[in-house]
Amino acid sequence: MFKDQNKSLKTGTCQLRLKASRDALEVIQGKWRVPIIISLTFGKKRFNEIKNEIGDISPKMLSQELKMLEENQIIQRNVYDSKPVMIEYELTPLGRSMKKMLEELLAWGLHFRKEIIKKQH
Amino acid sequence: MFKDQNKSLKTGTCQLRLKASRDALEVIQGKWRVPIIISLTFGKKRFNEIKNEIGDISPKMLSQELKMLEENQIIQRNVYDSKPVMIEYELTPLGRSMKKMLEELLAWGLHFRKEIIKKQH
């Protein structure tokens, strides 16, 4: 990446890059998507389990974001025909494939915080 | 990362993770931040150079986002006292430290697109 120093953002390869980064951003952006995904990396979870873990998310937002993540095939909604009916959410292989990206995001976030705080003294 | 399967999001380490990922997201989210940063990974650029490379960004948005990135010490604004006065933007070391994260973002974005398209056939 970033090897073609002399090519502008308008070249084909670079447009592809921008598109790819926008695709990724679209999935992880917003206030709740990453927390939900991180929550599910710790295993299958039920609606209220996710809700309680994240803490300050409303059922409306959780429902909305779970739907979006399901549509994008990041998570899977499993309905078990027990009584009472139980619903579990889990990451799909595509969802699990986000691990490395999220690790880097997290690592840079930590680095960023450290640097910003350092420079404020 | 993600090794403490039995710990909830409310544990200290996990709260730290959520915080870090939110810090990182805050810097890269929005429509223009990543394009601007990617543009500057190709070298120092002037206001209108960035604008023309990205293409569809308005001067208002570019100005706003450059300011935000400067405040967060991702980029540096250099004023050269030539005539006419020249202004150049460049990545700081902190900005350059985003490279790996952006690479992963991009890589996953490509993977995502491939998977989604594959499953639609």
Added chain:
DNA sequence: GTAACCAGTTACCTGAAAGTAATTGGTTAC
């Protein structure tokens, strides 16, 4: 002297994201 380039700023507007609060329909424990 006027047209164009540079690096922006200002005011106004719109649509999407997110929050709040109440409600739903089913189940189970007491």
Added chain:
DNA sequence: GTAACCAATTACTTTCAGGTAACTGGTTAC
């Protein structure tokens, strides 16, 4: 039979990101 849990949904409101368009003050080329 009523209180509580589960998995949401609905209606309403607020907030904010982003877009549009016009303008600014300085410089330079012709």
